[in-house]
Amino acid sequence: xxxxxxxxxxxxxxxxxxxxxxxxxxxxxxxxxxxxxxxxxxxxxxxxxxxxxxxxxxxxxxxxxxxxxxxxxxxxxxxxxxxxxxxxxxxxxxxxxxxxxxxxxxxxxxxxxxxxxxxxxxxxxxxxxxxxxxxxxxxxxxxxxxxxxxxxxxxxxxxxxxxxxxxxxxxxxxxxxxxxxxxxxxxxxxxxx
Amino acid sequence: xxxxxxxxxxxxxxxxxxxxxxxxxxxxxxxxxxxxxxxxxxxxxxxxxxxxxxxxxxxxxxxxxxxxxxxxxxxxxxxxxxxxxxxxxxxxxxxxxxxxxxxxxxxxxxxxxxxxxxxxxxxxxxxxxxxxxxxxxxxxxxxxxxxxxxxxxxxxxxxxxxxxxxxxxxxxxxxxxxxxxxxxxxxxxxxxxxxxxxxxxxxxxx
Numbered sequence: 001x002x003x004x005x006x007x008x009x010x011x012x013x014x015x016x017x018x019x020x021x022x023x024x025x026x027x028x029x030x031x032x033x034x035x036x037x038x039x040x041x042x043x044x045x046x047x048x049x050x051x052x053x054x055x056x057x058x059x060x061x062x063x064x065x066x067x068x069x070x071x072x073x074x075x076x077x078x079x080x081x082x083x084x085x086x087x088x089x090x091x092x093x094x095x096x097x098x099x100x101x102x103x104x105x106x107x108x109x110x111x112x113x114x115x116x117x118x119x120x121x122x123x124x125x126x127x128x129x130x131x132x133x134x135x136x137x138x139x140x141x142x143x144x145x146x147x148x149x150x151x152x153x154x155x156x157x158x159x160x161x162x163x164x165x166x167x168x169x170x171x172x173x174x175x176x177x178x179x180x181x182x183x184x185x186x187x188x189x190x191x192x193x
Numbered sequence: 194x195x196x197x198x199x200x201x202x203x204x205x206x207x208x209x210x211x212x213x214x215x216x217x218x219x220x221x222x223x224x225x226x227x228x229x230x231x232x233x234x235x236x237x238x239x240x241x242x243x244x245x246x247x248x249x250x251x252x253x254x255x256x257x258x259x260x261x262x263x264x265x266x267x268x269x270x271x272x273x274x275x276x277x278x279x280x281x282x283x284x285x286x287x288x289x290x291x292x293x294x295x296x297x298x299x300x301x302x303x304x305x306x307x308x309x310x311x312x313x314x315x316x317x318x319x320x321x322x323x324x325x326x327x328x329x330x331x332x333x334x335x336x337x338x339x340x341x342x343x344x345x346x347x348x349x350x351x352x353x354x355x356x357x358x359x360x361x362x363x364x365x366x367x368x369x370x371x372x373x374x375x376x377x378x379x380x381x382x383x384x385x386x387x388x389x390x391x392x393x394x395x396x397x398x399x
Contacts, residue, residue: 024296024353036292055239056288057277057299057323085277085290086299092279095300097360115291123293184330184380185292187345 025098025123027157029181030167031174036185037111037122039072040171041080042131042139042164045102050089053118058094060087062102062121064110068139068164070171072112082112082119098146100128107131109141109167129160139164220393221365221374225303225319226311227399232269233260233361236276236286239328246333246342252350255334256285256326259354262386265362265399276323277301283322283361285354290327296353297325298360311398316363324357326350333381340381349383359390363397 034040043064051061064080074080086096100121102108109129111122121127129141142160162170180186235257242249260268266283276286279301290297301321308315326332333340333347340347352373359374367374372389 024356025294028293033293055275057275058279085297093301094277094279096277096297097300098297113291113293115289120291122291124297126293184346 025126026182026184028123028126028185030158030162030170031177032181032185033111033122033127034071034171034174035178035180036113037071037127038114038119039074039080039112040070040109041066041072041074041112042068042070042107042109043080045104045106045108046079048102048104050087051083052089053083056085058087058089058092060084064108067107068168070109070168071175080110080112080119082110082121084121085124096124098124098126100125100144100146102128108144126157129162132161141167219367219369220372220389220396221367222314222316222393222396223360223363223365224308224316225300225363226309226316226397227265227362228309228318228320230264231266231283231319233266233283233285233358234269234272234274236272236274236284238273239287240326241287241328244344245331246338246340246344246347247336247350251334251337252332254336255332255350256354258334258336258351259356259358260285262355262390263358263362263399264394265397266358276325278323279321281321285324285326285357287328288325289329290325291329295327295330295348296357298357299323299325312396314396316397319363322361324354324361326353326357335383335385340383346380348380352382352384355384355386359386359393362394362399364390364393367393 043066046065047063049061051059053059062082066074066076066078066080084099086094086099108131111127112119113122125144125146128144130144131139131141133139140161140163237253240252257268260266272284274280274282274284276284277299303319304317308317331347332350333342334351356373364374367389369375369389373384373386
């Protein structure tokens, strides 16, 4: 479980506005995240733009150039588009707390789900992982949760690092065994409305 | 898209003045406060009423009950406006937030250029914030329904709503497991505003 850094001492004089409040997600295993995801891919962020959904407000459309496919009907070199639940459009900003924040050129592992046919990053920033490479060029991933993210569940949320090889194996394993780890998700009636 | 974080990115936890007291409890401030009591409107359209532990009206009550504990905001009635739109109105509504997300709070307008003193802190004035609860999961409430109910396990809507509105008034997460703003709840776990949140709210000068 992510622990907040508690400032030692008295009241902090200047408070930073964080990722703006926070939002609420369920803490899930990597395998359950893979089961919920339509696509799990590694790639470089090549484009971001603010869009306005008629019912869901300002969002960010993120385009990723895929370098590794762990799950989904996509190939290396393809571009994958997904949305995050906040953004900037025509000078107006909506900050969804706990949502991931990307920069162009950044390499990331993302879990992308389909919500009513529209691709979203799964579980706000719980669906985004930073990519690190060792001297040999071997990639590993650390969960890129943002301050303010709410983890709603009793289980420890694995933060990484997880190697590309292990992540690929775990996502593949989850595809072959579709039963969810989280008891709530085994209750089909509670989700997938 | 890169978010505009003029005032910083770290989550700073403020400890109450009674730090040395045995029962001193932590709270966390996001760095914003309401300059005046803010009206919050509810849009109940789109909520899923089948398969819930509670009735449609109990769902509505549970959502709005999350507003009332906080002094800086007040329930002002229903609206047809949509949450997460910068329209000058604070709206709580419903949306399918996918497989892992139960609620989202969006800050839509706060002063990005200056802060105002509040006790020992400098906070930015907040002018608009919206909340969305998910339609994808089963809900119950402390006002009835029980948990698990006949339909199965559920999340306490009144607790999640109160938690989200805690963010609306300027609180972030604490590491006190019993507090409303602790970043982990269990299924069927109900929580209410307590001493942590009272101290936090006081620290926003409300």
